Amino acid sequence: MKGTLSSSPVSVYENVTKEQFLHFIHPKREPALLRGVDIGECTSKWTSEYICEKVGVVGVKVHVSSSPQMNFINKNFLYKTLPFDELVKRASTPGCAKKNHFLVPGEFYYLRSVGFDRRGRDTADIKKQFPNLAGDIRIPDFFDENCFFSSVFRIGSPGVQLWTHYDVMDNLLIQVQGRKRMALFSPSDALNMYLIGDKSQVLDIDNPDCHLYPKFILSQRYECIMEPGDIIFIPALWFHNALALDFGVAVNVFWKNLKCDLYDKNDPYGNKDLIPANRAIQMVENATKLLDTLPHDYKDFYIKRMISILETKILKSNEEGQF
Ligand SMILES: O=C(O)CCC(=O)C(=O)O
Numbered sequence: 001m002k003g004t005l006s007s008s009p010v011s012v013y014e015n016v017t018k019e020q021f022l023h024f025i026h027p028k029r030e031p032a033l034l035r036g037v038d039i040g041e042c043t044s045k046w047t048s049e050y051i052c053e054k055v056g057v058v059g060v061k062v063h064v065s066s067s068p069q070m071n072f073i074n075k076n077f078l079y080k081t082l083p084f085d086e087l088v089k090r091a092s093t094p095g096c097a098k099k100n101h102f103l104v105p106g107e108f109y110y111l112r113s114v115g116f117d118r119r120g121r122d123t124a125d126i127k128k129q130f131p132n133l134a135g136d137i138r139i140p141d142f143f144d145e146n147c148f149f150s151s152v153f154r155i156g157s158p159g160v161q162l163w164t165h166y167d168v169m170d171n172l173l174i175q176v177q178g179r180k181r182m183a184l185f186s187p188s189d190a191l192n193m194y195l196i197g198d199k200s201q202v203l204d205i206d207n208p209d210c211h212l213y214p215k216f217i218l219s220q221r222y223e224c225i226m227e228p229g230d231i232i233f234i235p236a237l238w239f240h241n242a243l244a245l246d247f248g249v250a251v252n253v254f255w256k257n258l259k260c261d262l263y264d265k266n267d268p269y270g271n272k273d274l275i276p277a278n279r280a281i282q283m284v285e286n287a288t289k290l291l292d293t294l295p296h297d298y299k300d301f302y303i304k305r306m307i308s309i310l311e312t313k314i315l316k317s318n319e320e321g322q323f
């Protein structure tokens with residue numbers, strides 16, 4: 001059984017200034033589509049030819065999949081290294097990935113840039129990994145520079161859909177080339193998302209399987225189409241799913257909205273839960289393991305008791321407006 005889901009538009013704001021963003025948009029903790037913000041010359045300059053010429057043959061690690069819907073559950077993608085210009089040619093030229101491919105003709109590509117050393121604390125920074133392009137993009141100064149976490153270059157084939165997930169940082173996603181459909185869900189819908197870690201198991205958000213994921217259609221979906229030059233503000237913890245309608249070039253910037261010491265220092269992607277949250281989740285996991293020592297019916301009963309403790313906690317913090 002397939003279910004359908006209505007959606008609400010993401011609020012659109014034109015020609016937003018730093019002051020307007022800080023006073024009216026950021027405090028709402030809701031996604032916002034920002035139009036007409038000065039992002040520099042990249043919107044006119046960043047043609048496929050230009051970015052190929054500026055970056056050249058530098059090797060980049062990309063997701064490659066035979067399906068446009070990249071799926072983390074049965075990992076229907078591989079990581080492959082390609083020269084940057086070859087990636088751009090294959091992803092932007094219809095038919096190009098038909099001749100040269102890793103998996104199947106017409107395969108799909110997605111680049112999410114990373115820092116030089118991903119095992120360490122090195123995060124993506126376009127100024128470091130793409131210095132010849134960084135000067136063309138003006139990242140809005142809508143946050144304190146001490147809170148900057150990373151800036152990520154994203155390139156993808158038309159049709160690529162990135163699974164629904166949340167990040168723990170506030171985010172400005174700047175769409176430079178191509179259109180993209182963004183679907184978002186509030187953190188308050190977390191129980192309807194069927195999460196595994198930071199990712200939703202509901203892969204086909206347009207035709208969700210209602211037998212497997214009956215509560216998904218209860219969630220409130222927000223949606224917008226991003227045009228080149230648009231920026232979307234995605235507050236930390238908001239679930240998002242990106243569907244590229246064209247060959248896409250985007251840059252996003254993550255920053256820390258809360259006190260720096262709450263964030264995991266070893267987080268190359270900006271998706272590790274805050275230290276207290278991560279500890280709390282570990283404790284719940286340990287608590288359920290502890291119950292493994294009891295017979296099934298007792299375990300079931302005490303898990304339900306734990307759920308009722310947590311449910312009461314949700315109601316209380318909702319009343320206090322702190323949820
Ligand atoms: O635009 C995309 O392809 C995905 C964006 C995303 O997940 C992000 O900016 O956090």
Ligand SMILES: [Fe+2]
Binds near residue numbers: 165166167
């Ligand atoms: Fe994300």
